[in-house]
Amino acid sequence: MAFRSHVLVCAGTGCVSCGSFDLGAALEREIASRGLADEIQVVRTGCQGFCAEGPVLVVQPDEVFYCGLKTSDVATLVEEHLLKGRPVRKLMYTPPSAPAPVPKLSQIPFFAKQKLVVLRNRGLVDPERIDDYIARDGYEALAKAVTELTPEEIIREIKLSGLRGRGGGGFPTGVKWATCRQAALHRGVEPVIVCNADEGDPGAFMDRSIIESDPHAVIEGMAIGARAIGARQGFVYIRHEYPIARERLAKALDQARDYGLLGRGILGTKFDFDISVVQGAGAFVCGESTALMASLEGKAGEPRAKYIHTVEYGYKNLPTNLNNVETWANVPLIISRGAAWFASMGSGDVSENPWNGSSGTKVFSLVGKVNNTGLIEVPMGITLREIIFGIGGGIPRGRAFKAVQTGGPSGGCLPATHLDMPVDFDSLTAAGSMMGSGGMIVMDDQTCMVDVARYFIAFLTEESCGKCIPCREGLRCSLDVLTRITEGKGEEGDIALLEEMGAVMQDACLCALGSSAPNPVMSTLRYFRDEYEAHVRERRCPAGVCKALITYTIDQALCDGCHACVTACSTGAITGQVKYPHQLNQSLCIKCGACLDACKRNAVLRA
Amino acid sequence: MPRLTIDDLKKLREQAAGTITLRSGAARARVTIHMGTCGIAAGAREVMAALLKEIEAQGVTDVIVTTSGCAGLCSREPMATVELRSQAPVKYVNLTPDGMVRVFRAHVLGGEVVTESALAAGCETTG
Ligand SMILES: Cc1cc2nc3c(=O)[nH]c(=O)nc-3n(C[C@H](O)[C@H](O)[C@H](O)COP(=O)(O)O)c2cc1C
Ligand code: FES
Numbered sequence: 014m015a016f017r018s019h020v021l022v023c024a025g026t027g028c029v030s031c032g033s034f035d036l037g038a039a040l041e042r043e044i045a046s047r048g049l050a051d052e053i054q055v056v057r058t059g060c061q062g063f064c065a066e067g068p069v070l071v072v073q074p075d076e077v078f079y080c081g082l083k084t085s086d087v088a089t090l091v092e093e094h095l096l097k098g099r100p101v102r103k104l105m106y107t108p109p110s111a112p113a114p115v116p117k118l119s120q121i122p123f124f125a126k127q128k129l130v131v132l133r134n135r136g137l138v139d140p141e142r143i144d145d146y147i148a149r150d151g152y153e154a155l156a157k158a159v160t161e162l163t164p165e166e167i168i169r170e171i172k173l174s175g176l177r178g179r180g181g182g183g184f185p186t187g188v189k190w191a192t193c194r195q196a197a198l199h200r201g202v203e204p205v206i207v208c209n210a211d212e213g214d215p216g217a218f219m220d221r222s223i224i225e226s227d228p229h230a231v232i233e234g235m236a237i238g239a240r241a242i243g244a245r246q247g248f249v250y251i252r253h254e255y256p257i258a259r260e261r262l263a264k265a266l267d268q269a270r271d272y273g274l275l276g277r278g279i280l281g282t283k284f285d286f287d288i289s290v291v292q293g294a295g296a297f298v299c300g301e302s303t304a305l306m307a308s309l310e311g312k313a314g315e316p317r318a319k320y321i322h323t324v325e326y327g328y329k330n331l332p333t334n335l336n337n338v339e340t341w342a343n344v345p346l347i348i349s350r351g352a353a354w355f356a357s358m359g360s361g362d363v364s365e366n367p368w369n370g371s372s373g374t375k376v377f378s379l380v381g382k383v384n385n386t387g388l389i390e391v392p393m394g395i396t397l398r399e400i401i402f403g404i405g406g407g408i409p410r411g412r413a414f415k416a417v418q419t420g421g422p423s424g425g426c427l428p429a430t431h432l433d434m435p436v437d438f439d440s441l442t443a444a445g446s447m448m449g450s451g452g453m454i455v456m457d458d459q460t461c462m463v464d465v466a467r468y469f470i471a472f473l474t475e476e477s478c479g480k481c482i483p484c485r486e487g488l489r490c491s492l493d494v495l496t497r498i499t500e501g502k503g504e505e506g507d508i509a510l511l512e513e514m515g516a517v518m519q520d521a522c523l524c525a526l527g528s529s530a531p532n533p534v535m536s537t538l539r540y541f542r543d544e545y546e547a548h549v550r551e552r553r554c555p556a557g558v559c560k561a562l563i564t565y566t567i568d569q570a571l572c573d574g575c576h577a578c579v580t581a582c583s584t585g586a587i588t589g590q591v592k593y594p595h596q597l598n599q600s601l602c603i604k605c606g607a608c609l610d611a612c613k614r615n616a617v618l619r620a
Numbered sequence: 621m622p623r624l625t626i627d628d629l630k631k632l633r634e635q636a637a638g639t640i641t642l643r644s645g646a647a648r649a650r651v652t653i654h655m656g657t658c659g660i661a662a663g664a665r666e667v668m669a670a671l672l673k674e675i676e677a678q679g680v681t682d683v684i685v686t687t688s689g690c691a692g693l694c695s696r697e698p699m700a701t702v703e704l705r706s707q708a709p710v711k712y713v714n715l716t717p718d719g720m721v722r723v724f725r726a727h728v729l730g731g732e733v734v735t736e737s738a739l740a741a742g743c744e745t746t747g
Contacts (some may be wrong), residue, residue: 015675015676016642017642017668017672017673017684017685017686017687018642018685018686019642019643021643048665051669051672052668052669052672056643058647073642073643074642074647074650074684074686075686091736096655096660096687097655097657097660097687097688097689098652098653098654098655098686098687098688098689099657099688099689137640138640144632144635144636145636145640147629147632147633147636148633148636148637149640150633151633152629153629153633156626156629160626190699271623272623272624273622273623274624276623280624280625280626280629281623281624281625281626325656352624474704
């Protein structure tokens, strides 16, 4: 019998980690015990984007969104909503500062302001069922590409769409494909295509989510690319920390092979193509094109100088076309709906030259000090303000916005004066940051920008492969200087030293890991120089973060001896008699700030 | 499953499309069965089962069936509301499984309101 309702339970990594598998099982049990098993289907989807509120689910066709669910909520949900048709308000989402819960998915600002192209199937298809994907017009674009279009026509369409690489560099995809195809024809060898699913940026999970929620979109995009470039062999290079994504991808590949959408004679034509999955060990540098290809060959994942491009001599010296997961996932819709449709979204005019703008959408993982964290997709050219305050719902606990970090570890930090800047490849680069692969970390006024720069430089120091000196030594030395500054031991001249090292690294490093590594320092120096100077000259951390530079004291006039700080302090540094002002012993204080949070009378001071 | 040709792909898409229509909310019509305690006691579940069976038998993929609470007219349950896209909803009362199937064929598929079991066209407004 046909189902009258579908319960779409998120089975993305975020929701799985807060118990969505148990929730799904409990739902199925409850539905069965109520005799509804023939009427209501429980479907497990990929990440629905609102990970902060997980586990989440949507009841369709009513379009009601539930979040923060526990298995103990299941009985009420099934009885009230699924049996009696009365949506359960107390399990719905209430946006910050909204007076009441919002039942419908399309009315929740977090969802309503997004534009889904790459994530069009998120929460709608079961990623483990190819028929679901096909029902949403899946593989229609591949059918068109193998029967109606020549390789040149496919490449022309991708060029005209203005699609630029979503993995970091923003290189026009159509131009890359054309070069690779030409190189292969010229040399008379077979090219290879690769999908970069290494996703090494800390805190980023766009690519993982795309694969988890819609693996066939990536597979179809690659098959179309293979047809255009002339490849018969493709790889997906994916990090081993992504078990759910790998499993879903493997299943999807098997299903596509069973249907003849991969393998020999695809869709009854003469086109052959197949994809193998290769696991990376999770080194950040292995996301870089030449290091990735070395790793694919089974060698150490170290980059090489790129005076010879990988589109000419890449994997095993074959012409190799590397694109990011999200880039590939954009391809099917461009082919089925046309370049003009794609180019109509975004900023700039790409009709003459893809470098003249940023078309389409971009997926971001929105994290940090923002109310709604999660995975979002927005049109290129949207402002930072619309993302952070519209979709993100602003900064928690009414604090002030300080900066947003975009572009991953080697991206940059942009201050409040840039909130109305459009988010596209060229605007971000001009502002000293970059698009990167789409990480977006929001910071509030309790963030120290020197400490932030130190954090990213520490990450890059760990991840530097060590092959070239400017990167290996430049990072190590930058980290020493930054650490010194945050410990209150900064010296006059340190800032100039950081700038000098940054300039050398930008010029002299072997690969883009090193040459972009100074960005976190350079961009924070550009916008928050006074904070560096306060650390060095005044031995002061304006944000109150660097422990060596702050002291906590108790204002004897304000303290009423409530004892809350004594209870909160884990080292016993605070003593005093109830109802009398308390004392803080500096030699025991570890500067954790627990007393400050615990005090209701603002008697704890930080300086 | 054998390897697909272009035509097979098209067929598969048409077959599978119905399940997805339900999830994306793009449907021709919506039938709401009122499932308050009163409705269930009067046989609303059997009415719903008959409706779902008929939809399946006819191979219809773009009609949504939902439930809702008591419609406020407990003495005339089981009740159902039929909404065709861009038309006023119609409430049906005292439905039996067979009656529901008749309403489905005549009204949902045929566009003809079954006047003998229709309560009234239109719907209370709220707010
Ligand atoms: C250190 C470093 C790490 C990178 N990591 C990734 C990554 O995790 N995923 C990715 O798609 N691209 C990454 N890139 C960019 C790739 O080198 C390459 O530009 C990209 O995969 C090309 O695909 P696109 O044109 O579709 O963006 C990285 C680059 C560098 C320098
Ligand atoms: S994992 Fe469930 S919403 Fe992201």
